[in-house]
Amino acid sequence: xxxxxxxxxxxxxxxxxxxxxxxxxxxxxxxxxxxxxxxxxxxxxxxxxxxxxxxxxxxxxxxxxxxxxxxxxxxxxxxxxxxxxxxxxxxxxxxxxxxxxxxxxxxxxxxxxxxxxxxxxxxxxxxxxxxxxxxxxxxxxxxxxxxxxxxxxxxxxxxxxxxxxxxxxxxxxxxxxxxxxxxxxxxxxxxxxxxxxxxxxxxxxxxxxxxxxxxxxxxxxxxxxxxxxxxxxxxxxxxxxxxxxxxxxxxxxxxxxxxxxxxxx
Amino acid sequence: xxxxxxxxxxxxxxxxxxxxxxxxxxxxxxxxxxxxxxxxxxxxxxxxxxxxxxxxxxxxxxxxxxxxxxxxxxxxxxxxxxxxxxxxxxxxxxxxxxxxxxxxxxxxxxxxxxxxxxxxxxxxxxxxxxxxxxxxxxxxxxxxxxxxxxxxxxxxxxxxxxxxxxxxxxxxxxxxxxxxxxxxxxxxxxxxxxxxxxxxxxxxxxxxxxxxxxxxxxxxxxxxxxxxxxxxxxxxxxxxxxxxxxxxxxxxxxxxxxxxx
Numbered sequence: 001x002x003x004x005x006x007x008x009x010x011x012x013x014x015x016x017x018x019x020x021x022x023x024x025x026x027x028x029x030x031x032x033x034x035x036x037x038x039x040x041x042x043x044x045x046x047x048x049x050x051x052x053x054x055x056x057x058x059x060x061x062x063x064x065x066x067x068x069x070x071x072x073x074x075x076x077x078x079x080x081x082x083x084x085x086x087x088x089x090x091x092x093x094x095x096x097x098x099x100x101x102x103x104x105x106x107x108x109x110x111x112x113x114x115x116x117x118x119x120x121x122x123x124x125x126x127x128x129x130x131x132x133x134x135x136x137x138x139x140x141x142x143x144x145x146x147x148x149x150x151x152x153x154x155x156x157x158x159x160x161x162x163x164x165x166x167x168x169x170x171x172x173x174x175x176x177x178x179x180x181x182x183x184x185x186x187x188x189x190x191x192x193x194x195x196x197x198x199x200x201x202x203x204x205x206x207x208x209x210x211x212x213x214x215x216x217x218x219x220x221x222x223x224x225x226x227x228x229x230x231x232x233x234x235x236x237x238x239x240x241x242x243x244x245x246x247x248x249x250x251x252x253x254x255x256x257x258x259x260x261x262x263x264x265x
Numbered sequence: 266x267x268x269x270x271x272x273x274x275x276x277x278x279x280x281x282x283x284x285x286x287x288x289x290x291x292x293x294x295x296x297x298x299x300x301x302x303x304x305x306x307x308x309x310x311x312x313x314x315x316x317x318x319x320x321x322x323x324x325x326x327x328x329x330x331x332x333x334x335x336x337x338x339x340x341x342x343x344x345x346x347x348x349x350x351x352x353x354x355x356x357x358x359x360x361x362x363x364x365x366x367x368x369x370x371x372x373x374x375x376x377x378x379x380x381x382x383x384x385x386x387x388x389x390x391x392x393x394x395x396x397x398x399x400x401x402x403x404x405x406x407x408x409x410x411x412x413x414x415x416x417x418x419x420x421x422x423x424x425x426x427x428x429x430x431x432x433x434x435x436x437x438x439x440x441x442x443x444x445x446x447x448x449x450x451x452x453x454x455x456x457x458x459x460x461x462x463x464x465x466x467x468x469x470x471x472x473x474x475x476x477x478x479x480x481x482x483x484x485x486x487x488x489x490x491x492x493x494x495x496x497x498x499x500x501x502x503x504x505x506x507x508x509x510x511x512x513x514x515x516x517x518x519x520x521x522x523x524x525x526x
Contacts, residue, residue, distance in 0.1 A: 049317030
């Protein structure tokens with residue numbers, strides 16, 4: 001019990017400092033949010049394509065899909081590997097290790113605080129999309145909203161666990177983020193960020209199903225716009241990936257910590 | 266001029282020597298380039314699979330645009346990112362002082378000091394794509410020259426905008442990532458400008474962030490459809506922006522306070 005209380009107090013402290021830090025750098029945050037606007041670009045091309053080609057989507061539905069993608073993508077941004085790489089290479093991870101709480105909670109707190117400050121910007125961007133495509137305006141049902149929140153949380157957890165697992169490579173090489181670059185390329189391709197996955201040839205869609213990626217963007221986006229989704233299956237897969245990645249990450253963490261020399265600190 | 270070239274050769278050979286310390290990185294960056302390229306081609310194919318018109322550009326022509334985009338991305342990764350994104354650090358740490366003291370043009374030093382070889386695979390792959398897109402269509406020497414001229418302009422345009430954005434850090438140290446926004450908007454250059462809906466989109470990507478001049482115009486020229494008028498436009502914009510970046514930098518330096526040095 002006391003351990004739990006100690007943890008809660010430490011994590012609360014992490015959250016408060018993270019929030020203060022994020023609000024200080026809010027201009028930077030605004031620009032990060034703006035740099036995640038690829039869905040808005042694709043929204044233009046794809047809805048124009050839906051107008052001229054034969055697709056199961058109307059231009060308005062297509063625009064709606066990309067608005068949902070924009071929202072989910074913005075809410076599941078993860079950058080922990082760069083933060084971690086910096087700390088390992090410069091040796092400042094040593095300071096983080098001295099805290100009375102595992103360093104992972106510091107990164108989690110940073111991401112959570114950032115999300116809260118980012119939310120109004122995301123709504124602004126969504127508003128901008130609706131201004132571009134008034135026909136795409138929609139109001140999600142309460143159940144869709146509730147499920148979207150759960151799906152975004154699950155998607156964020158898996159994204160974070162995946163990237164934090166790759167971050168453990170920092171203990172072996174100085175440039176672990178290039179591994180993340182590779183994984184990100186696969187993520188972009190298979191997550192439904194470039195196009196709704198049901199437009200993909202079926203073999204690619206099947207292949208994507210074997211990775212966690214479609215469940216990170218495509219599924220939450222579809223839930224948000226009220227398209228049919230295999231809910232139980234999707235949440236089951238997300239939970240499975242989350243557990244698998246967290247266990248792997250913990251094993252690698254203890255392996256890496258034994259190798260860590262604190263060089264430079 | 267000869268001195269500048271000699272300096273550049275020296276800068277780049279030391280940069281390459283430094284970067285080659287990270288050889289495993291090279292494998293990953295080639296793999297990432299290959300996946301990105303595949304993703305780009307795949308997305309284009311998706312449009313044609315579903316009968317989208319892409320503003321009247323054929324499959325092969327759209328591939329040329331994507332090729333131009335890939336080359337431009339390679340140029341950005343090789344030359345702009347490693348140099349221009351470092352300006353903010355020089356401002357923040359005050360090390361710009363040392364650069365200002367060097368007996369060499371500051372803007373030149375800031376823009377050419379480093380070369381990242383990791384951008385080179387994209388340049389090669391992009392050129393191959395453009396060649397594939399042109400295919401067996403007869404290419405006149407004039408078209409190639411026009412395309413090259415247009416492409417040089419597009420590099421100059423991108424450089425100037427990037428440099429000016431990076432220089433704003435003299436006033437706003439907080440916006441160290443301002444160039445990321447530019448990089449994100451650049452993604453619009455994957456598609457022919459006519460693939461965007463008429464109105465806001467085309468206006469923004471032609472006049473605000475002139476992505477149209479960076480990929481569609483050189484691609485058009487290479488396909489032998491370029492007009493002298495658009496070349497003249499591109500040259501005019503490029504020269505105007507280059508001069509503006511020069512003036513902008515001088516202006517920014519007046520407010521440089523050399524913090525913490």
